[in-house]
Amino acid sequence: MAPEAEPGPAQIVADGITRSYRMEGVSVDALRGVSLTIEEGDYAAIIGPSGSGKSTLMHLLGCLDRPTSGKLLIRGRDVSSLNDSELAELRNQTIGFVFQAFQLLPRTTAIENVALPLVYRGVRRAERRKRAAEALEAVNLGHRLTHKPTQMSGGEQQRVAIARALVGEPAVLLADEPTGNLDSVNGDEVMAILERLNKDRGVAVVLVTHEAEIAARARRIIRVRDGLIEEAV
Numbered sequence: 001m002a003p004e005a006e007p008g009p010a011q012i013v014a015d016g017i018t019r020s021y022r023m024e025g026v027s028v029d030a031l032r033g034v035s036l037t038i039e040e041g042d043y044a045a046i047i048g049p050s051g052s053g054k055s056t057l058m059h060l061l062g063c064l065d066r067p068t069s070g071k072l073l074i075r076g077r078d079v080s081s082l083n084d085s086e087l088a089e090l091r092n093q094t095i096g097f098v099f100q101a102f103q104l105l106p107r108t109t110a111i112e113n114v115a116l117p118l119v120y121r122g123v124r125r126a127e128r129r130k131r132a133a134e135a136l137e138a139v140n141l142g143h144r145l146t147h148k149p150t151q152m153s154g155g156e157q158q159r160v161a162i163a164r165a166l167v168g169e170p171a172v173l174l175a176d177e178p179t180g181n182l183d184s185v186n187g188d189e190v191m192a193i194l195e196r197l198n199k200d201r202g203v204a205v206v207l208v209t210h211e212a213e214i215a216a217r218a219r220r221i222i223r224v225r226d227g228l229i230e231e232a233v
């Protein structure tokens with residue numbers, strides 16, 4: 001008889017992580033010891049005042065940066081034991097990013113923007129285009145494959161950015177103010193897409209927001225203040 005599948009490790013575990021920035025001899029303690037677990041299929045909102053450390057935390061959870069101290073595990077692997085290319089590989093396999101400012105290549109078509117992460121994975125061109133088209137269809141942009149970001153609305157551009165984050169089939173989607181540059185109609189559509197990915201595909205969604213109504217939609221609210229988690233519900 002096949003052994004029962006063990007539950008996998010949590011996607012992300014932060015244990016007492018800190019991050020200090022040193023500037024011209026002055027040290028800024030942006031995070032001062034944060035512990036947090038992101039499980040498979042989670043849906044969490046990170047809130048807190050400006051400058052409290054939310055983006056710094058997102059960058060650390062997403063391995064775009066390393067903690068100054070403390071332990072960070074991605075799928076059970078301690079990031080401090082990985083060199084930069086091993087960390088980049090683990091990040092690419094596990095995590096997708098969506099930013100407030102979209103960060104698309106402006107003069108490159110939607111399908112090419114979305115396919116780009118697959119270039120770094122060595123996926124062949126025909127397969128890249130197929131998967132990019134599927135990701136764009138999943139964000140209701142199947143009719144905009146060859147539009148360029150300069151020819152698209154803000155809401156459409158953010159949906160392209162979500163498709164790009166999705167194309168590698170990440171277990172975790174980290175979104176830093178994903179609706180920050182959108183009006184409420186487009187913001188709602190982006191939220192509906194993130195929620196559908198969470199519900200239907202089990203993608204863990206962690207987002208930073210300044211908007212109370214958006215935070216209230218999440219299953220978990222993590223409140224950050226002065227570099228510490230003040231409250232997590």
Ligand SMILES: Nc1ncnc2c1ncn2[C@@H]1O[C@H](COP(=O)(O)OP(=O)(O)OP(=O)(O)O)[C@@H](O)[C@H]1O
Pocket residue numbers: 021022023028029030048049050051052053054055056057
């Ligand atoms: N690269 C950096 N170099 C120096 N200090 C930084 C750097 N990035 C952030 N900080 C400082 O770290 C603290 C936390 O910044 P962070 O961007 O994480 O806050 P935030 O909660 O995301 O703010 P906001 O809501 O305004 O985006 C701030 O005091 C900020 O000035």
